[in-house]
Amino acid sequence: MxxxxxxxxxxxxxxxxxxxxxxxxxxxxxxxxxxxxxxxxxxxxxxxxxxxxxxxxxxxxxxxxxxxxxxxxxxxxxxxxxxxxxxxxxxxxxxxxxxxxxxxxxNPVESKSIPTDLISFIDYYSENRKDEVSIVSIRKFNVIKHKMQRLQEYRGKTILLSEIGEDFKEEFKKYYQSENYAQNTTQRELGIIKTFCKEAHRKGLVINKELDSLKLKPEKTKPLYLNFKELAQIEKTKNLAEHLENARDWLIISCYTGQRISDFLRFNKDMIRVEKGKSLLEFKQQKTQKLMTIPLHEKVLSILDKRSGDFPRAISDQKYNDYIKQVCEKSKLKQVVMGKKQTNIEKDNKKPAKIRNVSGTFEKWELVTSHIGRRSFATNFYGQIPTNYLIYVTGHSSESLFLKYIGKSNKDIAMELTKYF
Known part of the structure; x- marks a missing residue:
């Protein structure tokens, strides 16, 4: 008011x-x-x-x-x-x-015509927010745009911002199910589409009155992480090829710094400064543009000592994801666990691949991806380091989101509280 x-x-x-x-x-x-x-x-x-x-x-x-x-x-x-x-x-x-x-x-500022259809508005939003959102976010918007182009072609009519209500939600959900997208992907991308609509409303466009009530339930999943015992197992693995040892060192670094792949693969020795005898790493997060200063764990320092003060050799995201699976396989992380693995579900070899996250039971090494480092850091140090410090490092916007991220239920939190009673 x-x-x-x-x-x-x-x-x-x-x-x-x-x-x-x-x-x-x-x-x-x-x-x-x-x-x-x-x-x-x-x-x-x-x-x-x-x-x-x-x-x-x-x-x-x-x-x-x-x-x-x-x-x-x-x-x-x-x-x-x-x-x-x-x-x-x-x-x-x-x-x-x-x-x-x-x-x-x-003195009104003359503005370009604002699109009223979803696909054109995604381009408009990306262009107008390009200095405020990360490159990673822009890529996500483009992925959603291409999906909406296919949905629009499937339905045979333009998706207007003003019609994104309950009927569209059901149509959207059924289309994603027919394309075998995961429930959490469907829920997350509907949320991003709602963000586009709210921005359109701020720009003066008419949106559906049902927008705020559009919700999809996320699927409960058990977070996958590497515990301290498994990390020690990975560290002790010998006779790795040079490119795998390089990737192994990056994996250990990620598990003890808690950063995204877009950040930790950019680490270099020029980002380190020493204050009061402590080594601190200073960098700007690509996704949030937040300036970070975090202390370096002894595990990270030992890798730097081994490499004469340097971080491991920089590699591409794709190679990193491929190599750490091989590292974990050679480290014998072969216990069978429930999870989701990216799989080509297209049976016709003549058609383009359809890569989807398929649920099932797999050996743990098969499910390892670049994100496991950040989650391992948050999960392993929960209860050892005050939660507000962990949130500072991981960058979560609230404690509730952080606890959800590491899969902590009300019962888990209650058991943590018993330490103080």
Missing amino acids: ATVNFLYRSKKDEAPLNVRLLYRVIENDNYKDYVLGAKTQFTVSKHYWTKEHSLKRVRDIEIANKQTEVNTELNKLENHILNAFSNIQNTTINKTWLQSTIDNYY
Whole structure:
């Protein structure tokens, strides 16, 4: 809820009015009030504002006309501010935003036509947010776009943003099922499509009233990670070819730094600084653009010592994924576990491959991917390192998301609490 007031704050006989925006938000289950101020370009006299503007039952025709003129203009400006306020996140509202909104009222910025269909809007969104989101996110958007192009071709009509409601959700779900996409993929990508629609709404487009209620249940999966015993087993494995030893060292580094592949494969010795005898690694996360400083674990330092202070040789993401499977196979991680493995489900060899995550029982090494390092770090150190420190390293936005990420249930958390009783 927000309100707008106009004030005369100058000592001059004539000056532009000031705006005061008042709004309330809920923070930590409590209400918190905010007040922001900015200056308009609408000028009135001090005499009029203090002596005439608030008069009731005015008989002087000139004063009455002036009141009508001023109120009409101020109502337009007030509506402009409140509409802008309703279409933006609280975290981006500040004095600069308010002044910019007022300036935009007097000098509107001409914008390109905003697409009303989903596929075109994905391109529009990616272009407009290219400086705010990561390359990885842009790639995900393109993957969704190509899927929606196929769905659009399948349904025989354009997917309009305004029709993305319950009927579309059911159509979307059935199409993903027919294409053998995993339930969690379906749930996650519907969420991203909702994000596109909400951005369209902020831009002034009409969206479906059912949008906020669109939900799909995620599939419960058991997170796969490498425990400390398995990591020791990997470290002790001998007679690895040079390229596998190189990949093995990267795997150990990832399990003790908790970073994404887009970050840890870029590590180099120039990112290290020593402070008070402790080695710290400084870098900017590619996905979040967050500047990170994390201490280096002794396991990472031992790898650097072995390599004369350098990190392992840089390799591509694909080679890394291929090589760490071979490393884990040679390390005899062959216990049979439940999981999902990327498999070509297309039976016709003449058609393009259809790679999907297929559920089943596999030897553990077959399921190892680049993401296992980050998850292993979070899972192994949970309960040993305060959770808020772990979240700082992994970059999760909340403790609930972090606990979900490592597969901790309410019962698990309760058992952790027993240590303190």
